[in-house]
Amino acid sequence: MPELPEVETVRRGLEPHLVGGRITRARTTRPDYVRHDATPRALLQGAEIASVTRLGKQLAIHASDGRVVCLHLGMSGQVLVQPRAQRVKLPTHAHVVWTVGGDAADGVRVVLRDPRRFGGVWTLTDEAALERHWAPLGPDALTCRAKVLTEALSGSRASIKARLLDQGVVAGIGNIYADEALFRARVHPLRPAGALGGAEYTALAGAIRSVLRAAIRRGGSTLRDFVHPDGSAGGFRARHAVYGRAGESCRRCGNPLVSGTIAQRTTVWCSTCQGVT
DNA sequence: CGGTACGCCTGAAGGC
């Protein structure tokens, strides 16, 4: 469930605690959750943290010596910043725990928990390895332009909904924001992706950027699993126009929203505002 | 190419 706005919210919550600090201890209790090398050193034990970046739904923690740890939260992944006190109990399903010291030593540990384990951690030896790891991803959805959509989708007969979920087209869109963006752009989710008009690609690119920006402003959407690093919930769910609102009335025209399965995902749309297939 | 199905995995929610 964490999509781009949720992952960006995590990134922003993590940054002040990590950047400029040093990882004094890094441990995994579940080595199979960590790809390539699950040793403390690969998990940045002893490293100074230079930055925390994001592409689409993935996070990267960059050490000043060039090593990188990439996090993908899958659907139930949470990154929690907790006080380092002994008496604060680790949550269940805490797969990786980083203890932070150094200049940013405000006594925290960073915990990655992921009950469903659809996510994962990749330990990478340098920036080039991160580039290869991220090579299959399209440009970040926050900067999505009409040109990108036009080029990636021209000739495609798959539904626009299915193509928006493909991280190779544009990175960061999941089921929630695909539906929200299509509603904003007034495009039916079943429209063949390559058959949109120029104005529609422009509208869709704009809708993607605006809905993601609005969601980030609200701290993302909390349905069940997602929380901010401090444990608080995101506030964008109340602003959803379609996702989770099947049968309720369209905020634009008042007609009941309809739902169906498209690209193996529950999809909600307004058959009035989003026209015909 | 694209649609479809499945497996991975747990917990919340609803039905009885």
Place this chain on the structure above:
DNA sequence: TGCCTTCAGGCGTACC
């Protein structure tokens, strides 16, 4: 109260 079923879904993979 408690058990059972269903659903949620990112992503890889197999298959038609």
